[in-house]
Structures are given as structure tokens and as C-alpha cells.
Amino acid sequence: MTSIDLAPRVAREDTAPADGPAADLQAAIYAAGAAALEAHALDPVLTETIRLRCAQYHGCRFCGSLRMKEALDSGFDEDVSAQIGRYATSDLDAATKAALRLTDAMIATPGHVDPEVIADVRAHLTDAQIAEVTFDILKWAMQKRHVSLRLEGVPWEGLAEMAFDADGGLVLGETRAVTSGLEPRAAL
């Protein structure tokens, strides 16, 4: 892809309608994302794994440059991240693989979910976890808007920690270079 095709296709100020139905839609997107985050049937590491799988599928540079602090605190690291793209043959556990198969199905083949995938998902995930995976993907995949209009550029080097506030708003923390394995991190 050329550098021209990575340039924003609309101006960022055009994505913040002041009022009316357009503004209501942006607010509803925010609210639905916040509602998705209220469930905790999935542990933070699995949540982060699904988020990054979505980022890979959609080519979201912004999402791929973030690491959720709650996940990092729970043991997510770049060794886990490196396995997401090849999860089927990885050392990730069976529940994680099942969740990623469900993620792939929702993104790639929602009309024809393989019965073997359904069986695997139902064998390793509770119904609450299945529901949470789907609503999480609804939230994470909203980044498709930004990718399609090339608004997902990353204004920092390396990775940035992130968290969500009580209203579901994104809170950015410290940035750090990409390395494998655990390493000391500055507080968010």
C-alpha cells in the first residue's frame, strides 16, 4: 500500500458532529461500547487477545499499537500477542483458541459458522462468555470506520497502554518500545 493510501481521507474535525442525529449516533456508539465493557465473563487477557485479533483482521494500526493495562496486569505480554496471528498452532489454551475461532467466524463467515467451530465454542466457553465475545467484537470492530477513512494513524512510537474510564472513554498511558516478554512498565 502506498503512503498516499494511508493518508486520512477526511479531516478529523469532520468526525465530531456538534448536534443532531449525527451526534446522537456517535454518542450511541460510545454508549454501546461502554455497555459491552460492563461484562466480565471473559478474563482481561482473553479480552485483549480478542481485541488484537480484531485489530489484525481489520488492519487497525491504532488498535494494534495499544495494550490494555488490565490485561498487562493480568499477564498479557508480547509473547501472547505474537501467537494471536497463528493461534491455531500456538500454545494458547483451548478456551482462547475457541474464542478466537468465534472471533474469526463473526468477522469472516457469520452466515456459515462451521458446526465444528460451534461445538468447540460451546465446549470451552459459557454462554455468557460467548455473548461477551460478540458484543466485544461489536465494540472493537467499530474501528473499521477509522480504517476505511484512514483515521487510524498512530501518533506515537511503539506501544501505548490504555484503559477505559467509567463512561467507556479511552484513557491513554505511557508508551514503550516493543519487546517480547514481561518488562517493567511505568504506571498508567
Added chain:
Amino acid sequence: MPLDLQERTRLEELHPGALAAADDLDAAAWAAVDPELLGLCLTRVTQMLDVRPPRVPVALDPAKVAALPEFDRSDRFSPLERAALAFTEQFVVSVDAMSDADVQPLVAELGASGTWTFVSALCTVELIARLDAVTHATLAPGEDSAA
């Protein structure tokens, strides 16, 4: 969302609040853009994904719906509809592979802020269609998973 009552009840039990928020989001999407345009695009989405036909809040021209798979060769569609449908198809297949040429006709028709709002609405209804399909496939009402 076109889930049946059992599916909706089950989802509400499993993830309280998320379904209601998604319903509000769906309503906001239809209110923010031309519902006929969005309806044509969502119908094309469901055709491409081979999922259940969408519930669209306005009546769509049956002849246009029938011509959707070949919209680029049909004279039934306006320039805006063609631009939106072309964008939609690529949005469904691979958003990362979209080129400036996929987007510019839509921006020319709707302007920058109009394009952002349309893309936000399209993304909303497309993702809800995907969620609907996967929920329908994976959640058996009243019968919890073995996990």
C-alpha cells in the same frame, strides 16, 4: 435487531444492558442517514454475508433489491447509491484494502462529515447483522453450553 424473542431474552440474561444499548445504537444509525440508502447497503451486506435478510424501517424498491448484486451494471441506481454500494462491498470484504478510489466517490456525494456519519451508520448495521448471525448460530436458548 432481527433476533427472535427467545434469542433476545437469552442475550439480555447473559449480557444485561448490552442488547438495549445495541438497540439504541441501531435506532440512532437509521435516524442519522437516509434510511433507504442505508437499507439498500445493509441488504447488500446481508446478501454478501449470506445471513438473514435485515429488517429495514422503510420500504425498499423490490426491483432495486433484486438488482443489488449487479448494481454497478444497473441503471436503477443513482450516483450516490452506486458510490455507497461500492464502498459497502469493499467495507464488508476488507476494510484495510480499501483504496482512495473506493472512498472518494462517496465523499464527493456526501461531503466529509456526511461520509463519516454514513460510514458510522453502515458499520453499526453491518456489525449488528454479524452479531445477530453468530448469536443465532452459537446460542441455543434455554440450553447452556457445556463449559
